[in-house]
């Protein structure tokens with residue numbers, strides 16, 4: 001690098017640090033005035049400087065910073081392969097799309113095949129199933145864990161069942177050994193939507209390392225952020241190649257663009273034919289794909305975020321445990337947020353979920369939400385609730401395998417508050433006291 005360029009880069013770096021520190025000095029917590037967010041990005045001058053450096057490097061497509069982030073993610077989750085995307089929703093789309101590839105032969109998902117999932121869901125965990133002409137088969141979730149009970153999978157199985165797809169709700173792990181055993185016996189694919197659960201563990205392993213594919217989101221609400229972004233991970237080499245093909249326009253070639261040789265990564269760029277015509281492998285398409293790549297600028301935030309991740313997970317656990325202990329006294333009236341017992345669940349929590357047990361005139365979800373929001377404490381419902389009640393899903397082709405009573409209740413009676421690392425003790429106590437104040441009058 002030219003000496004002059006090096007000096008300017010150093011100056012910019014120092015200025016970015018100064019700028020960040022100046023920006024942070026404002027604002028003390030004022031109860032009722034300061035917004036107590038339910039989530040938010042946790043970054044500092046390091047992420048900002050990585051973004052600036054990626055910009056100064058002048059190549060905005062995926063590059064070395066993205067690859068370093070992918071490697072860190074694979075190592076952390078304990079899988080062979082990680083592919084960055086531009087969102088968690090794109091990752092879910094990609095995982096389902098890749099399983100429809102003709103390259104999987106008879107094992108591919110075809111229109112009309114059934115996919116077992118849950119009714120209380122995030123929309124883009126379900127949408128790729130519908131978008132590929134597959135038929136969702138809905139099960140209910142449990143109250144308190146908001147997850148699927150693995151022993152109920154048998155209720156949903158049918159002659160056309162080919163896959164199971166679900167999210168580890170709010171970071172809470174499913175019983176993955178039982179789900180994988182069920183799937184293996186019947187030759188089903190499993191897609192773990194791990195978007196809310198980066199860092200969660202079950203049976204001594206990370207969530208996201210069990211299924212055929214698992215997905216991640218790096219939107220700022222999640223455990224780490226790159227602004228907008230996501231990933232698809234897998235342990236299966238063929239599935240890794242398929243995901244890459246579908247992400248990159250459906251192309252057959254897996255060159256990254258960095259190859260020195262004009263003959264590409266495989267060294268055989270000009271040895272292929274399209275319908276008998278010699279053709280450049282870079283422009284040969286083996287799947288009907290998309291372009292779902294993020295930019296190097298977004299990906300640049302990944303490595304510093306990964307280095308902070310263990311601390312973020314610890315803070316989320318501590319904050320969740322604090323709210324859990326503070327809310328024990330209302331357990332007769334509120335369903336508190338729990339894990340499944342006996343599976344070694346160690347969630348990397350996304351939020352704290354609360355369900356009103358028996359709504360009454362004074363105690364409703366709506367009442368609690370409005371009370372907390374008036375105090376500037378952010379709340380959210382549990383995603384779509386029973387998604388079958390949402391306007392977009394009226395009349396979809398699906399099968400409902402059991403009564404969805406809990407999902408209906410979640411739509412009516414569940415809310416969540418934050419546990420993200422940006423909540424210090426003062427803010428957490430403010431949330432707990434706010435709930436306590438409402439409950440005292442309810």
Ligand SMILES: Cc1ncc(COP(=O)(O)O)c(C=O)c1O
Pocket residue numbers: 086087088089090092122124125167193195196217218219221229230
């Ligand atoms: C369970 C789950 N899946 C998928 C997504 C989609 O992620 P993104 O916002 O990155 O598209 C989210 C978003 O919060 C989510 O909570």
